Amino acid sequence: MEFSYDNEQIALREAVGGLLTRAYGGDQRRAVVAADPGFDEKTWARLAEMGVLGLPFAESDGGMGAGPIEVSIVAEELGRVLAPEPFVESVVLAGGLVAAVGTAAQRGEVLGPLTEGTSVLAFAHAEPGSRWSAAAGAVRATADGNSWTLTGVKEPVPHGARADLLVVSAVAGGATRLFLVRGDATGLERTGYRTHDGGRAAKVAFDGTPAELLGEGDADRSGEIELALARARIAYSHEAIGAMEAALAMTAEYLKTRKQFGVTLNKFQALTFRAADMYVSLELARSTVLWATLVADAGDDVVTAADRARLQSSRAGRHIGKEAIQLHGGIGMTAEYKIGHYTSRLTAIDHQLGDGDWALSRLAAGVADHPTVDPLS
Amino acid sequence: MRLHLSPEDQAFRKEMRTFFTTQVPQSIRDRVASRRELSKEQIVEAQRVLNAAGLAVPHWPVEWGGRGWTPLQRHIWHEEMMAACVPPPLAFNASMVGPVIAAFGNQEQKERFLPPTANLDIWWCQGFSEPDAGSDLASLRTTAVRDGDTYVVNGQKTWTTLAQHADWIFCLVRTDPTADKRQRGISFLLFPMDTPGVTLRPIELIDGGHEVNEVFFEDVVVPAENLVGEENRGWDYAKFLLGNERVGVAPVAMIKRLLASAKEHASEVTDGGVPVGQDPLMAARIAELENEVLALELTAIRVVANSADGKPHPASSVLKLRGTELQQAATELLVDIAGPLSLASFAGAGSEVPDWARVATPSYLNYRKASIYGGSNEVQRTIIAGSILGL
Numbered sequence: 012m013e014f015s016y017d018n019e020q021i022a023l024r025e026a027v028g029g030l031l032t033r034a035y036g037g038d039q040r041r042a043v044v045a046a047d048p049g050f051d052e053k054t055w056a057r058l059a060e061m062g063v064l065g066l067p068f069a070e071s072d073g074g075m076g077a078g079p080i081e082v083s084i085v086a087e088e089l090g091r092v093l094a095p096e097p098f099v100e101s102v103v104l105a106g107g108l109v110a111a112v113g114t115a116a117q118r119g120e121v122l123g124p125l126t127e128g129t130s131v132l133a134f135a136h137a138e139p140g141s142r143w144s145a146a147a148g149a150v151r152a153t154a155d156g157n158s159w160t161l162t163g164v165k166e167p168v169p170h171g172a173r174a175d176l177l178v179v180s181a182v183a184g185g186a187t188r189l190f191l192v193r194g195d196a197t198g199l200e201r202t203g204y205r206t207h208d209g210g211r212a213a214k215v216a217f218d219g220t221p222a223e224l225l226g227e228g229d230a231d232r233s234g235e236i237e238l239a240l241a242r243a244r245i246a247y248s249h250e251a252i253g254a255m256e257a258a259l260a261m262t263a264e265y266l267k268t269r270k271q272f273g274v275t276l277n278k279f280q281a282l283t284f285r286a287a288d289m290y291v292s293l294e295l296a297r298s299t300v301l302w303a304t305l306v307a308d309a310g311d312d313v314v315t316a317a318d319r320a321r322l323q324s325s326r327a328g329r330h331i332g333k334e335a336i337q338l339h340g341g342i343g344m345t346a347e348y349k350i351g352h353y354t355s356r357l358t359a360i361d362h363q364l365g366d367g368d369w370a371l372s373r374l375a376a377g378v379a380d381h382p383t384v385d386p387l388s
Numbered sequence: 389m390r391l392h393l394s395p396e397d398q399a400f401r402k403e404m405r406t407f408f409t410t411q412v413p414q415s416i417r418d419r420v421a422s423r424r425e426l427s428k429e430q431i432v433e434a435q436r437v438l439n440a441a442g443l444a445v446p447h448w449p450v451e452w453g454g455r456g457w458t459p460l461q462r463h464i465w466h467e468e469m470m471a472a473c474v475p476p477p478l479a480f481n482a483s484m485v486g487p488v489i490a491a492f493g494n495q496e497q498k499e500r501f502l503p504p505t506a507n508l509d510i511w512w513c514q515g516f517s518e519p520d521a522g523s524d525l526a527s528l529r530t531t532a533v534r535d536g537d538t539y540v541v542n543g544q545k546t547w548t549t550l551a552q553h554a555d556w557i558f559c560l561v562r563t564d565p566t567a568d569k570r571q572r573g574i575s576f577l578l579f580p581m582d583t584p585g586v587t588l589r590p591i592e593l594i595d596g597g598h599e600v601n602e603v604f605f606e607d608v609v610v611p612a613e614n615l616v617g618e619e620n621r622g623w624d625y626a627k628f629l630l631g632n633e634r635v636g637v638a639p640v641a642m643i644k645r646l647l648a649s650a651k652e653h654a655s656e657v658t659d660g661g662v663p664v665g666q667d668p669l670m671a672a673r674i675a676e677l678e679n680e681v682l683a684l685e686l687t688a689i690r691v692v693a694n695s696a697d698g699k700p701h702p703a704s705s706v707l708k709l710r711g712t713e714l715q716q717a718a719t720e721l722l723v724d725i726a727g728p729l730s731l732a733s734f735a736g737a738g739s740e741v742p743d744w745a746r747v748a749t750p751s752y753l754n755y756r757k758a759s760i761y762g763g764s765n766e767v768q769r770t771i772i773a774g775s776i777l778g779l
Binding site: 284299309323376 | 389392464644651668675681682683685687689690776777778779
């Protein structure tokens with residue numbers, strides 16, 4: 012077992028970190044998230060130029076042929092500066108589904124432009140009233156010969172209003188299937204709004220909307236959706252690690268400079284011990300999340316590994332997010348100061364694809380199946 | 389970045405597992421598995437089996453029995469040993485005084501002490517803590533006054549673990565009460581426990597056991613040749629000793645063993661006819677603890693892998709802090725699964741309460757010590773805040 016990055020991976024981290032620090036190292040983020048589409052199209056284009064948007068896709072599909080480790084490096088750098096670009100949503104999740112399920116022609120048509128930064132994808136899967144299921148719920152797909160139409164509502168769909176192309180889950184013949192819907196399709200109504208963390212989501216309503224079946228055959232796709240969600244959960248967990256690391260560093264810095272009662276706050280053991288506990292949470296979560304990426308890289312049980320990463324990073328994210336505000340005091344409550352945005356983003360990540368209790372419930376269901384967990388096997 | 393062990397390390401792991409599960413007497417391993425105290429003879433026998441195979445002191449310099457393994461191999465050695473319920477080599481010998489003598493002792497001391505220390509022909513105890521010097525070890529008051537070729541030692545040590553078995557003690561003593569910094573006037577002395585003037589008083593603990601002692605010194609005469617290193621430099625050697633070990637800082641394999649037995653017993657004990665383990669709250673508690681232990685194990689591997697420079701990794705404090713917390717959580721879990729059975733702690737042979745349930749509460753109470761010894765968890769938080777976060 013080996014936890015260190017190779018030289019190429021270190022170079023990727025430095026390149027992406029450099030780009031994102033230039034884009035968001037100062038106060039730029041507030042202005043960017045204030046205006047639609049909620050991220051910076053220029054930064055998106057620069058990520059594309061760097062090859063970042065094609066990292067997980069095969070070269071034959073127009074991608075870069077890298078893997079989960081490279082994806083995790085990018086996600087952590089995004090989290091560190093709270094970059095709002097939809098890398099996990101568009102590339103890892105929606106793109107990942109096209110790569111897993113699409114025909115060769117679809118992969119080429121969709122993943123090439125995604126890699127080049129000319130087409131933003133979104134995965135329209137969540138439905139009002141249900142949580143974190145791999146199966147589609149009430150959106151129905153109807154076939155008429157070889158053509159399909161969709162009817163129903165998906166919400167909230169991350170970046171659903173901006174997306175050029177939607178990957179949509181829908182029920183047909185009792186099975187969950189996947190479809191591609193163009194952003195300019197007829198009968199498609201999209202109502203976008205801000206999310207609390209500065210991101211964007213949308214209500215996406217389908218009313219006899221023309222759709223293209225993703226992949227071939229009439230197999231149920233919830234298994235592939237579960238796998239793609241697992242990979243995205245791991246990537247989100249890395250984004251959370253980057254955010255937690257930055258939030259802890261900002262908090263430690265604040266404790267060293269803010270004065271009350273005539274001394275800096277780091278003279279108060281009640282505060283420094285709490286910062287120490289934040290570090291413990293961060294490092295334990297980091298270990299689990301790194302391991303989950305290695306499991307994905309090795310092609311082992313990625314679903315369980317993602318649940319483990321989600322549980323540990325959810326607990327850590329809540330702990331660090333809440334303590335970061337408390338240790339800052341009143342200034343942590345202000346929109347002008349950065350720290351609260353970290354807490355908001357960590358909260359959003361926690362609820363996007365499954366929170367800690369949800370992951371724990373799945374792990375608890377299988378806890379009697381094995382005497383121990385052996386990460387060295 | 390790689391998930392799996394290299395083929396060499398996989399083979400190494402298999403070799404360790406085979407040795408520990410076939411060459412160490414089953415009766416000793418069963419005793420460890422039952423969480424009952426081992427006799428002195430069992431501990432000595434186990435260490436001699438390991439030492440004969442070169443597995444007692446693999447981290448020592450190669451000329452004194454070390455193996456020159458990679459940090460990951462040492463981690464695997466330790467985890468396989470613990471997983472197989474093999475009692476680890478006596479820490480006072482293998483992890484404490486041995487490495488200090490090897491690093492700071494003179495050639496004569498090395499030749500005299502290291503081989504019998506590795507083989508547990510000498511059983512060492514640790515004379516560090518005093519009634520007024522716990523976490524604040526540098527405030528220790530036991531004195532050693534130079535008198536010709538000898539030192540005369542007066543004072544008291546406490547929490548001296550298994551001193552009732554010990555042949556020798558390694559002791560921090562104050563040799564210069566006038567030093568400008570109190571850390572400067574401390575020396576590292578070795579002497580036999582049967583030296584005239586050494587007396588022992590057992591301390592009974594809340595679990596009913598006798599594990600630690602008070603040790604009193606009254607005009608104990610120690611030959612000056614038993615000083616390790618330089619006079620008044622003992623604090624440096626003590627710091628080396630306490631920061632020396634990175635492998636096995638977190639008792640991962642032991643916690644995993646406890647958790648595996650907790651799962652087993654949770655399927656046996658029933659609540660209204662339903663196994664306790666099927667209660668969703670209990671299943672979630674076990675699953676969460678298991679995930680935290682995985683996080684701890686992975687962190688231990690990260691720390692071990694980054695220890696090539698020979699300096700303590702600051703995240704070692706995370707391992708001590710979280711390792712003891714999870715160890716305590718696992719012992720608490722077993723008490724809770726036992727429920728009312730846990731009251732039968734001192735039941736005799738006729739009792740129908742299974743042994744694991746009888747030992748559950750004494751063990752839980754005993755392991756409250758884990759967050760206190762070896763640098764209390766509050767000391768670890770101070771280290772994390774200071775050396776890692778710069779606070």
